[in-house]
Amino acid sequence: MEIISIIVLFVSFFALLLIKVPVAYSIGISTTLSLLLNIDKLPGITTIAQRMTTGIDSFALLAIPFFVLAGEIMKQGGIANRLINFAKSLVASLPGGLAYVNVLASMLFGAISGSAVAAASAIGSIMTDRMEEEGYPRALSASVNITSSTTGLLIPPSNILIVYALASGGTASVAALFIAGYLPGILLGFAIMGYIAFIAINRRYPKGERSTFSEIWTYFRKAFFSLLLLIVVVGGIVAGIFTATEASVIAVLYAAVLSLVYGDIKVKDFPSILLSSGKTTSVVMFLICTSMAMSWLFSFEGIPEMISSFLLDSLNNKFAIFLAINIILLIVGTFMDMTPAVLIFTPIFLPVVTTLGMDPVHFGIVIVLNLCIGICTPPVGTLLFVGSGVANVSVTKVIKSLVPFLLIMIAVLMLISFIPEISMFLPNLFEL
Known part of the structure; x- marks a missing residue:
């Protein structure tokens, strides 16, 4: 039966x-x-x-609706523009500078908001037109935006890492996962920038004007309080000042006050913001x-034990097992959203990898990066459709330009999978 x-x-x-x-x-x-x-x-x-x-009877899950709300406030509160201007002052003078700006701004906004979709829509809606004016194909702009937005799911605060902490049954703490995501997220961003440098030099994309130190300082000051949110939220969690759930409430209050002070949103805008974040939260x-x-x-039904026994008996090499799990997760990611995939497959594969000596925190980063690739690919590909829609380019055209970026993401995935020190350096340093 x-x-x-x-x-x-x-x-x-x-x-x-x-x-x-x-x-x-x-x-x-x-x-x-x-x-x-x-x-x-x-x-x-x-x-x-x-x-x-x-x-869903979990205190930790309360962080999700609050981080969603914080991200929605940031999306509508003018924070994206300040981050873009700061990023532009840093890297726009390099070959293909605007594409670097897209990546760096997506990394910053995605990390602050904790949402790849928010980063793709907020940054993509601004950067695509700017890049087109300087000769970048819209499909390339969309590809850069789509793939770089995934870095925000690794760089904390990240809702999906909170979900993984729940699915791991407490073997991986939110604080350890948050701090573990920094280096993989930054590595992914730099890898995407490396490919941009290659095509920018070959296709002779234009350089922007070099910013003076005074201009960089001005844009930094304007973006400072937005960037400070990362330090407040993650630093408070790692230092044990407050939990991830409490940090999410602080993020909402901080983002709301900051946006009101900037004057980009008014008190009358909050009902629509609450409604939008409420819809997103209900779906999640x-x-x-x-x-x-x-x-x-x-x-x-005993499915985790069956799969664990099968993998351990049929593949006695742990590297072969890790590779097989990665391939399965890559396939799963193409047709399943991240949240259910993490909740369903973590209990299946976590016992296998921990038996072979992989740290649960390390595996959390691996499974999230696998599924980051999945949301960039058809047929489900939430981020693919959002990025294409924002850029106003057909999905078919974007996919052709997207393939090299996906290969780079897979290469980074292999590095992170088989070099655990990339994920575990900071958690071990802070003894989390």
Whole structure:
């Protein structure tokens, strides 16, 4: 009966995805159908409802709606423009300078807002037109924007790292994950910049004017309080002054006061901001509900143990196992959103990698970077569609330009997967 339940679970899930049923509903329906093969209808449905409810009964998850709200305030509060101007003053004079500005601004805004989608829409809407004026194809601008926006999911504060901390069952703390994401996120940003330098020199893209120290200082002062949010939030968590959840509330208050002081938003704008962030939060929380139910069903059916035994018995080389897990996650990422993927596959693969000596914090960075690549690729590719829409370019044109950037992201993924010191240097330094 267990094998039949597993078959029904996966067949129904993929069938629902193929007919374009939303991911959260696909997860919930397939989980319910599979469980009803083992127990009666009433207790089965009650169990699913109970697992969905208890799945979000976590203090740590309170950080997500607040970080979403903080990101929405920043998106509408003029912070993106200040970060772009500061980034431009630093790197615009280099070959392909505006593309560097796009990457650096996306890294800064994505890190501050904790949202790749917010970074792609806020930075892309400003930079695409500027880059086109200097001869950059819109498809290239979109590709730079899409891939560089993922760095904000690694550089803290990051909602998806909070979700992973929940899925890891407490074996990886939010503070350790936050500090571990810095070097991989920065490495990814620099790798994208390296490819931009290569094509900028070959295609002779223009250089911008070199900023004087006085101009750099002026733009830094204007962006200072936006950048300070990173130090306040992450520094407070690492120092143990407050938890990630408390930090998210501080981020909201800080962003709201800063945006009001800048004068870019008014008090009357807050109802629409709250409504927009509420919609985003409801989608994320519903995904978490259904994903936690499916994760429980996996445990109920013994799927993690089956996969763990299969991998450990069939691939006795730990490098081969790590590579196989990476390939599976890359495939999963192409058709599943990050939140359910983390919640569903962490309990499956975490026991395998920890058995082989991989730190749970390191694996958290690996799984998130895998899924960062997934949200840049079709058919689901949330970031791909947002970036293409903002740039007003067809997805087909963007994909052609996007391929080299995806290969660079995969190369960085391999480095981070097999060189754990990249992720673990800072957590070990701070003894987290």
